[in-house]
Amino acid sequence: MGTTKSEVFTEEENRISDLAKAFAHPARVAILRLLAEKKACVCGDLVDELPLSQATVSQHLKELKRIGIIKGDIAPPRVCYCIDEVVWNEAMQSFGLLFSSYLKNGCC
Template sequence: MGITKTEGFTEEITQMAELLKALGHPARLSIMEFLLNSPACICGDIVEELPLAQSTVSRHLSELKRVGLIQGNIDGNNICYCINTDTWDKVAHFFTDFKNKKVVTSSCC
């Protein structure tokens, strides 16, 4: 399998690509939406919301946590997850800045 070349891109773009890649799955987007609508929750609550096995949900949670989109704290036998607001704000600012860039029109479209 080939290695993705990231040299020559800014750190911000490389980091954002990693975050967006993690968000590029319907289950992970559903988890993020669930967490955005909840102050915090336990893994069991997320499993009840998705049509996936607990082990599959855990893998998706691990990926979101790996890239820093969510945080998890152990509370007894449960792991409570919530949105990492610092990282989520970076995503929001990226898209706000991206949206505010002026579109250069060309004759090709």
């Protein structure tokens, strides 16, 4: 155990939970915010902005890339990271739908 039983859930449930993971760590929230707000997309500057080691930041970036919400433009020796607009919008819409599916019914 320790493993999520992904097989028994729907594609959508798994996708939403994966998208949520992008925001489920303060460092990743900070990274996504920096990338979302910056006029230009920051690169290794992220390491300077964050109170974590370069290795750790790199690992978070890898996770965000796995989810697809950011992408990296390789321009060696640098890599320029930025939000993937398509996935960002997918996340926005998915969460939007989920949040608006709540109908008050005053049961509790």
